Amino acid sequence: MKKKIFKKGAKFLVQPIGRYLLKENHRLACQYAGYYERLGINKRVIFYECRDGAGITDNPYAIFKYLLDHPDYQDFIHIWSFSDFAAAGPVIAKYRNRPNVKFVRRNSKSYLKALASSGYLINNATFQSFFSPKPGQIYINTWHGTPLKRMGFDIPGNPAHSQNVVRNFLSADYLLSPNPHTTKMYTDSYKLKGLYGGRILETGYPRIDLTIRTEARKVREELGSLGLKLDPEKKTVLYAPTWKGEDVSHVENDAEKIMEDFFVLVREAGDAYNFLLKVHPYLYGESAKLPALRNRLVPDSFDTNELLVGVDVLVTDYSSIFFDFLVTNRPILFYVPDAERYKEERGCYFKFEELPGPVFSHVRDVVKTLPQIGDLQEQYRERYEAAKQAFVLYEDGNATERIIRFIFHGETGDVKVLDHLNTGKEKILIYPGGLKDNGITSSFINLMNNLDHSRYDVSCFSGYPRSQEVLKNIAKIHPAVRLLFKPGLPLYTLPEVYRDKWIHHFGKRGRLEQKLYPHRAYKREHRRLFGRTAFDYVIDFSGYSLYWAKHLLPAEAKKKICFMHNDLLSESRKTINGKMPHYINLRGLFTVYNDFDKLVSVSKGTMELNRERLSKYAPMEKFYYVMNSIQPERIFKMEEKRPQYQMEMGGEITFIPEKDRYHFVNMGRLSPEKGQDRLIRAFANVYAKHPVSRLLILGQGPLKEELQSLIDSLGIGDAVFLLGQIEHPFPLLRRCDCFVLSSHYEGQPMVLLEAMTLGMKIIATDIVANRTVLEGGKYGLLVENSINGLEKGMLAVLERGGELASEPFDYRRYNKLAMETFYNCLREG
Structure with missing residues (x-):
C-alpha cells in the first residue's frame, strides 16, 4: 500500500515537469500562460502572423504595408512571426532599415511575449490552440479568401476538423469579409450566427487593394530580379492550383501531379507564353527542390495579389485566387481533373456552370484553348460580370483604409458591419x-x-x-x-x-x-x-x-x-x-x-x-x-421504412426470434448496477420450468466475458444470448414478448420509456426510478429487487400473462410534459 501511494505521489510530482521539459506543446502553453498573466498590453504594437509564420503576404501584409507607409501611424511597432528564419532572410533584409519592424521566431519566448503583450493581433488563418487574446487586446482575423470549396461544418466527415478555426473566430474582435458569400461562410458554414460576439466587417479585402494599386511594371521587374523567366513581349500565364491533400507531412504526390500538368502546359503551348507556377505553401518546399522549376516557380514569399498584377491569364482549380483576379478583368481558365471525386469528398459552393470561365478536365484542353482566349473571354462575359457583382463589389482599392479607419478610429464610413449576430434566442x-x-x-x-x-x-x-x-x-x-x-x-x-x-x-x-x-x-x-x-x-x-x-x-x-x-x-x-x-x-x-x-x-x-x-x-x-424525453418517431420509423425483419436489423445480428418461443429481453450496459447477473440466474430457474423461454440481452460493457462465463456455467447457452450493441434495437424489441429491467439502481431508465412506447409487457425491479417511471405498476410489473423477485416476475408473465396487462402509455403527452420540465428548469428560480 505504501509503495502504491509513493508511486502515485512521484507521478504527481514528476509528470507535469517532465511534460514541460520534454514536450513543446506543454511548454508553450505554460510559458504563454505566464506571459499572459505577467505582461501588460502595449497599444502601439501590432503583431502579425500569416499561414503559421510562413511569410509576409496576404491581408496582414496589405494592412502592414498601409500602416507602415502612412504618416499617421509612424509610432507603431510592427512584429512579424516567422517559422523559418533562413527562408525569411530576404524579407528581413528588405526591412533592415526600418527600426519599427521586428521579426520573431515562431514559438520562441520572444514570440510568446509579443503574442501576450501586443495591442493588435492580426492573422489570416489561426493562431495555435494555446492562444487566447487577453481582455484589452484587439484580435483581427482577416481570413484568406472567398471560399469556393466547402468550409467549416459544411465539409463532410469529422466535424472537429475546424475546431481551432471556430475557436479563433469566437476569440476575434473583427472578422474581415470581402463579400456576402464570405460573410455567409462565417455565419452559416462555421455557425457563428447567434453566437459570435465580435463584428464582421464586409467592405472588401485589403489584399485586393494590392492587386488594384500595384504597378504591373514593378511586379515584372521584381519577378525578373528573382530569376524568373519573363519575356515582356509575351503574355504571362499563371498556373495556381490549390492544395487538396489532408496530411501536410506527405505532400509529394500532390506536388508530382502539379509538376506533371505544369510541364505539359509549358511543353505543348510552345514558346508563345511566359508560364509561371504558384503553389500552395504546403507544396512549396517539395516543388522548390525541382531544378526544372528554377526560373518558373514563384517564391512562396512573393505576395500572390501583387503577382496577379503581372498575370494575363490565370489557370486554377478550386483556389480562391480566382475571386481576387476578377478585378483585373482578365481571363480565367479552370482546370479540374478530379472534379467528381473532389465534389464528393469536399464539395463546392458553386456549380461549374456558374464559374466565370471554361472548365476543363484535361490539361491538353487548356493548352488548346489559349490561342482562342479572346473569343472565350467574350463568351463568358456575362458570367464574369455576374461574378464581379457577387464577389468583388466593394473592391475599389480603398478597403484597407476603410478597415483601418473603422478599427483604429471608430469611423463607420461605408463599412457594412454585422454586429454581434444576435438572433434573439x-x-x-x-x-x-x-x-x-x-x-x-x-x-x-x-x-x-x-x-x-x-x-x-x-x-x-x-x-x-x-x-x-x-x-x-x-x-x-x-x-x-x-x-x-x-x-x-x-x-x-x-x-x-x-x-x-x-x-x-x-x-x-x-x-x-x-x-x-x-x-x-x-x-x-x-x-x-x-x-x-x-x-x-x-x-x-x-x-x-x-x-x-x-x-x-x-x-x-x-x-x-x-x-x-x-x-x-x-x-x-x-x-x-x-x-x-x-x-x-x-x-x-x-x-x-x-x-x-x-x-x-x-x-x-x-x-x-x-x-x-x-x-x-x-x-x-x-x-x-427534469424527465427524460423520448423520440417516438425514431422508435417507430424502422418498421415503416423496412418491413422485412432482417433489413430492419441492417445485418447487425443473426439472431431472429422464433415464433414458438417466449422471448424476454433486457437492454443496457453490461455493468454491475444493471444486475444482469441476477437476471441470468433467475432466468436459469425459469428456463428449467419453461424450456420454450429465451432471454436476449442487448448491450456492451465490462462484464461481457463474466456474464458469458456465467451463462456457460449454468448450461443455458442455447437459451440466453448476449447480442451486443445494436444501433436500431426497436425492431427486435417489437418481436420479443416481455421487457425485463433488473437494475439495482437507475436515474430514469430510457429503456423503460422506450418499451412502454412500444406497448410491451414489462417486468422491473422495485427501485425508486423504476417505480416512478412505471407509476407504481401502472405500466408494468414491479418485483422484489432480487433473484427471487425476478424469477417470480418472469414466471407470472409466462403462466398468467393475460392477467398482467398494463395500461397504454400516452407517449405524446409524456413527451410534452418532459420538455415542459426542462423549460421550467431554465425559467424558474
Missing part, C-alpha cells in the same frame, strides 16, 4: 458526456431533437471524437445544434497545472483545496475555449466529472446546471474488476455542486434520493428534476 452551452452508446447519450440526443430551436441557440461542447461510435451519435444530434470542441492543452502556468491535478483528485472540499482551487486559471481556460461568447445557460448534462464541470462553471451565465442521471452516491462506489471507475471524478464533482444553481435529477424519485444522500454538498432548494 437564449444561448445554451451544454456538455453531453462522451457521446458513447449509453442512456445519457440517448437522453441528450432526444433532448436536442425535441428542443424548440426557435427559442434556444445551442452549442454542444465535447472532446475530440475519436471513434466511429461517437461520430455516429454526433450525426444524430439536431442540425441546428452547434458543435464546439476542446482543441489543444489548457492555458495554465506550471504551478496551476499542479493545482489543477490536486483539485481533480481531491475536489474543492477542505480549506487547503479551497485555497488551491485555481479560479483564475479556469476562467482563463474558459475564455480560451469560448472566446468572446456569453451564454445564458451552461449545462453539464453528463454530470460525472469535475474535469468538464470546471470548463463550464467560469461562465457568466444566468443559470449553471448539473444533471444527475443516476443514484450518484451509489455510482461513485460502484466496483468493476476491483476498481471504482467513477469514485475520483464524482468525488471532485460533488465538492463543486454548490457552485451550480441547479442539480437536476431525471425523475422525481431519483431527485429525492440524491437530495437525501448528497445533502452535505448543496442546499435542498438546488435539487430539481
Whole structure:
C-alpha cells in the first residue's frame, strides 16, 4: 500500500515537469500562460502572423504595408512571426532599415511575449490552440479568401476538423469579409450566427487593394530580379492550383501531379507564353527542390495579389485566387481533373456552370484553348460580370483604409458591419458526456431533437471524437445544434497545472483545496475555449466529472446546471474488476455542486434520493428534476421504412426470434448496477420450468466475458444470448414478448420509456426510478429487487400473462410534459 501511494505521489510530482521539459506543446502553453498573466498590453504594437509564420503576404501584409507607409501611424511597432528564419532572410533584409519592424521566431519566448503583450493581433488563418487574446487586446482575423470549396461544418466527415478555426473566430474582435458569400461562410458554414460576439466587417479585402494599386511594371521587374523567366513581349500565364491533400507531412504526390500538368502546359503551348507556377505553401518546399522549376516557380514569399498584377491569364482549380483576379478583368481558365471525386469528398459552393470561365478536365484542353482566349473571354462575359457583382463589389482599392479607419478610429464610413449576430434566442452551452452508446447519450440526443430551436441557440461542447461510435451519435444530434470542441492543452502556468491535478483528485472540499482551487486559471481556460461568447445557460448534462464541470462553471451565465442521471452516491462506489471507475471524478464533482444553481435529477424519485444522500454538498432548494424525453418517431420509423425483419436489423445480428418461443429481453450496459447477473440466474430457474423461454440481452460493457462465463456455467447457452450493441434495437424489441429491467439502481431508465412506447409487457425491479417511471405498476410489473423477485416476475408473465396487462402509455403527452420540465428548469428560480 505504501509503495502504491509513493508511486502515485512521484507521478504527481514528476509528470507535469517532465511534460514541460520534454514536450513543446506543454511548454508553450505554460510559458504563454505566464506571459499572459505577467505582461501588460502595449497599444502601439501590432503583431502579425500569416499561414503559421510562413511569410509576409496576404491581408496582414496589405494592412502592414498601409500602416507602415502612412504618416499617421509612424509610432507603431510592427512584429512579424516567422517559422523559418533562413527562408525569411530576404524579407528581413528588405526591412533592415526600418527600426519599427521586428521579426520573431515562431514559438520562441520572444514570440510568446509579443503574442501576450501586443495591442493588435492580426492573422489570416489561426493562431495555435494555446492562444487566447487577453481582455484589452484587439484580435483581427482577416481570413484568406472567398471560399469556393466547402468550409467549416459544411465539409463532410469529422466535424472537429475546424475546431481551432471556430475557436479563433469566437476569440476575434473583427472578422474581415470581402463579400456576402464570405460573410455567409462565417455565419452559416462555421455557425457563428447567434453566437459570435465580435463584428464582421464586409467592405472588401485589403489584399485586393494590392492587386488594384500595384504597378504591373514593378511586379515584372521584381519577378525578373528573382530569376524568373519573363519575356515582356509575351503574355504571362499563371498556373495556381490549390492544395487538396489532408496530411501536410506527405505532400509529394500532390506536388508530382502539379509538376506533371505544369510541364505539359509549358511543353505543348510552345514558346508563345511566359508560364509561371504558384503553389500552395504546403507544396512549396517539395516543388522548390525541382531544378526544372528554377526560373518558373514563384517564391512562396512573393505576395500572390501583387503577382496577379503581372498575370494575363490565370489557370486554377478550386483556389480562391480566382475571386481576387476578377478585378483585373482578365481571363480565367479552370482546370479540374478530379472534379467528381473532389465534389464528393469536399464539395463546392458553386456549380461549374456558374464559374466565370471554361472548365476543363484535361490539361491538353487548356493548352488548346489559349490561342482562342479572346473569343472565350467574350463568351463568358456575362458570367464574369455576374461574378464581379457577387464577389468583388466593394473592391475599389480603398478597403484597407476603410478597415483601418473603422478599427483604429471608430469611423463607420461605408463599412457594412454585422454586429454581434444576435438572433434573439437564449444561448445554451451544454456538455453531453462522451457521446458513447449509453442512456445519457440517448437522453441528450432526444433532448436536442425535441428542443424548440426557435427559442434556444445551442452549442454542444465535447472532446475530440475519436471513434466511429461517437461520430455516429454526433450525426444524430439536431442540425441546428452547434458543435464546439476542446482543441489543444489548457492555458495554465506550471504551478496551476499542479493545482489543477490536486483539485481533480481531491475536489474543492477542505480549506487547503479551497485555497488551491485555481479560479483564475479556469476562467482563463474558459475564455480560451469560448472566446468572446456569453451564454445564458451552461449545462453539464453528463454530470460525472469535475474535469468538464470546471470548463463550464467560469461562465457568466444566468443559470449553471448539473444533471444527475443516476443514484450518484451509489455510482461513485460502484466496483468493476476491483476498481471504482467513477469514485475520483464524482468525488471532485460533488465538492463543486454548490457552485451550480441547479442539480437536476431525471425523475422525481431519483431527485429525492440524491437530495437525501448528497445533502452535505448543496442546499435542498438546488435539487430539481427534469424527465427524460423520448423520440417516438425514431422508435417507430424502422418498421415503416423496412418491413422485412432482417433489413430492419441492417445485418447487425443473426439472431431472429422464433415464433414458438417466449422471448424476454433486457437492454443496457453490461455493468454491475444493471444486475444482469441476477437476471441470468433467475432466468436459469425459469428456463428449467419453461424450456420454450429465451432471454436476449442487448448491450456492451465490462462484464461481457463474466456474464458469458456465467451463462456457460449454468448450461443455458442455447437459451440466453448476449447480442451486443445494436444501433436500431426497436425492431427486435417489437418481436420479443416481455421487457425485463433488473437494475439495482437507475436515474430514469430510457429503456423503460422506450418499451412502454412500444406497448410491451414489462417486468422491473422495485427501485425508486423504476417505480416512478412505471407509476407504481401502472405500466408494468414491479418485483422484489432480487433473484427471487425476478424469477417470480418472469414466471407470472409466462403462466398468467393475460392477467398482467398494463395500461397504454400516452407517449405524446409524456413527451410534452418532459420538455415542459426542462423549460421550467431554465425559467424558474
